Amino acid sequence: MELYGSYTSPFVRHCRIALAESGLDCEFVETDRAASAEKSPTKKVPFLRDDTLTLTDSTSILKYIREKSGRVFLEDVAEYDAFCLVNTSLDACVNLFFLELDGITTDRSDYLKRQKARVESTLSELNTMALAHQAPFNDMELRLGCYLAWGLYRQRFSIHAYDNLTHMLQALNNYEPFRDTAPPRL
Template identity: 45%
Template sequence: MSIVLHGSFTSPFVRHCRVALAQSGLHWAFEPTSSADATAVTPAMRVPFLRADGRLFTDSSVILQYVRERQGRRFLADLEDAQLYHLANAALDSAVNLFLLSKNDRTPDNTPYLKRQRDRVVAAISALADAQRPDDGENDAALRIACFVDWARYRKLYEIEQPSLLSSLARLNQDDAFASTHPSRSDTAP
């Protein structure tokens, strides 16, 4: 049986999948793949995507669910976890889009819709900082939040200085599966 994760080293969505796979004990491989290359393979036209069991999984959340189920675990243990995971995911989607569009001079300063996206990210950061959340290194809500925070800091997009977010990130960085996948470590394969 072959499990191959395709994606970029800097994508926070790919990072979360890499962490989950590293924690899983499953045999898997990582294939660096650009978003441009993904357009020929997946209708989602983005990374990550996963080939496993003769199937193609085209979204990080579905990939995580597949990995956790293979471990005999539930993906997102309860509604509170789901709420935090999806809030972080929405903020991350907006932040990634803002980052990519800024490369083409599309910014919140000149596009009202993008201002709303920026406001969503800022509001989500505040809500995530105030939320009660687990710091368990295998909790997917905590991991998604940490991947978001670390990526936003790496890209220098947002001043994220909330002590609760930084202390959670520091705890997760003690886990080698998380720390070894930091976007700056693009030379490290799983």
């Protein structure tokens, strides 16, 4: 089994954490934008290959890893919905990041202003949720932690006003699979 991705992607990081927790044998293959555009129909990372099976989205990869290792991926519809809420905010934030790299900022687009507002409103909502502050962490919490850590790493937002999110991220930073998958320092 091979997982393709970058060390800085929050989506890839979540898959790497799931693999570390699973004990499954998997090689991590670092790839860049050009290689992922060539090797994956989605032209993004992560993607996973296991014999004849190729998965091209982090959610399907996580489900596969969890089920292959005898674990459950997302216990119920409430956890799934919270996972989707995190993904909505993460997607908006990642898109804003890459658009800004291309010189397209929120001051030039009402749509992008709405995306930025979406990030803030979802962080506020996520802060109100019951979150684990010690292991074990569920996949929604792991995805949230990967998102928060990426957002801070890329200086996309601050979480100082969100005590619950801050405490959960501190707890995750002490969790070995999370800590060991941190991106390299800038």
